[in-house]
Amino acid sequence: MSVVSYRKSCHLLNHDDVIGTRRVSYILYMPLPHYLGWQKEWGGALELYPVKPGPDGVPEPEPVPAKTIPPCWNQFVFFEVQPGKSFHSVEEVVVGEGEDGRQRLSISGWFHSIQPGEEGYVPEDTHEFKSSREQLTSTQTEFKSYPDTVEPPLPDDPLSEAHLSFLSEFLNPVYLQPRTMKALAQRFVEESSLELHSFLCTPLADKLQLGLMEKDQRDGLGPDRVTRIPPYSSGGMARRREDGGVSALGQGSPDEAVRSLQDELFSSAAFRAWLAVSVDDPMGTAAGEEPERGWQNGEWGGWECYMAPNEEEDDPAVYRSGAPKKKLDMNVSANGHSKNHVDDEDMQEDSDEEDEEDGTLLTVQPGFNRLLLVLRDEGVMRFVKYVSAAAEGSRWDVCGEFEIGMVQEEESDS
Known part of the structure; x- marks a missing residue:
């Protein structure tokens, strides 16, 4: 009680x-x-x-x-x-x-x-x-295999010209530079996660930002909404493209651009090859400076959390159900150099220790045009926190999972 x-x-x-x-x-x-x-x-x-x-x-x-x-x-x-x-x-x-x-x-x-041992005990069915x-500890993703005729990419394989050409329509060009990909791979090996800011190229990101803000406004979810708590009927998922598709930078709607990320970019052989190079041994960040408000400082909620499995009486649903705490972020700039910064001078010194005690492995604040990559071990719980009524728009995202495996290289005869 x-x-x-x-x-x-x-x-x-x-x-x-x-x-x-x-x-x-x-x-x-x-x-x-x-x-x-x-x-x-x-x-x-x-x-x-x-x-x-x-x-x-x-x-x-x-x-x-x-x-x-x-x-x-x-x-x-x-x-x-x-x-x-x-x-x-x-x-x-x-x-x-x-x-x-x-x-x-x-x-x-x-x-x-x-x-058992108490009066009236009756064994219960499973x-x-x-x-x-x-x-929360399992996945419901239905994985789709790549064609067997295509050899899986290896970390040492450079991106082909065709892959670079395709990815350049979607990605910030800094993430296609060999030096950047090498730095990201090293960081992923150390931290098992990457948070990449300004991930999509500027024309695509600008198109999405404007279009999604307009959609939120039409659905009554913008900053000027009348009610403080949006009705459950507001909003909706992005509509599925008609057959034939559109280019992410074409004349399609923002819904179609979002769908193109899921159906064209993240499921492509080119992105698979980019992952093999950039995360190497399947959190750092690559970031420019952003104002610390709204999504970034936790005021609007909606942040992602990974927690270790345990047999205690802790319930992930109650984890940080109040105002979020500040934390120390480790950042890697787009050129691969690292830097540390503290979100708030008044950060509680024992917040990291408390995270360790409650089994928290990683918490990440959402931000526009960011890619989060996490190596998730079996049994690790993943969930997204409540989006606050204070939020001035929706938490739009495209989610997916990749299965990983070991590649055994043949030993050469000497």
């Missing part, structure tokens, strides 16, 4: 509460001040989600909750904990304490099942579905 105070920007990610022997979750609400009455537009509602079968048959929550329960003084809520079914979240609180001390205060906990916590 615990007492939890949700203040401005606090939230809870969607999860099913399945850890150990939990069987019933309960919450007693005591929002302050009790005489004022908590308003729905302040956020902080408990959201309960229906489920649907995923691509592999594993249940996953629908994007829109079936029921929302705003906190109310002396209200008691409970529900059964079921793997892959009892999905719920807490909506972001969008108001500060102000003069009247507003905060979403609650007492919450779980009732557990009877254990759960049919994985919990949300277990699902």
Whole structure:
């Protein structure tokens, strides 16, 4: 049992509460001040989600909750904990304490099942579905193989003229320079991750930025939206191209340009060859200076997190559910030289130690036109944090996974 105070920007990610022997979750609400009455537009509602079968048959929550329960003084809520079914979240609180001390205060906990040796114990059947916590440690990606007729590229193989010509339509030319690729490969071997700023070439990046901002504005997700918390019906995925496709720099819409990154760039043999050279032994960064606000400083949420698997009672859904902490970033500039900088002079000195204690391996703030490459070991949990109501637009991204393997080189006869 615990007492939890949700203040401005606090939230809870969607999860099913399945850890150990939990069987019933309960919450007693005591929002302050009790005489004022908590308003729905302040956020902080408990959201309960229906489920649907995923691509592999594993249940996953629908994007829109079936029921929302705003906190109310002396209200008691409970529900059964079921793997892959009892999905719920807490909506972001969008108001500060102000003069009247507003905060979403609650007492919450779980009732557990009877254990072996206790009176009334009955062995339970194995759960049919994985919990949300277990699902974070696996991948649901359906990998598509490259043609068997094409030999896999090796780190020492230079990019062909055809590959360079194709990639130059998409990538910042600095990332096609041999010196840069060599520096990135060395960094990836050391850190197992790369964060590449200004990854796409300027014409393509400018086109995407303008087009996606306009799309957000049309969908009611821009900085001038009326409601503080966007409705669930807002926005939508990029539309799929019609057969024939378009060039990323052609006259197609921003939706088509986004789709071209997924269907043409990242799945191409040329990008596969670039990866082989640039990450060598399958975090540094390559960056220009950017203003530290919004996405970059964590104010708008939406950052990506990788956590080590563990058998403790920790739930990734509650990891940093409040305001994010600052951290020390290691950067590699576009010419391959390294530099260190601290995001904030008031950074807590023990933040890195706390990350190690809670199993955090990597956290990365999103930023426009950045490529994140991470070597993810089996069992490592990956998730994206809640996008705050303070965000002035959507967190657009193109995601994918590559399987890696060892290449055995034949020994030459001497």
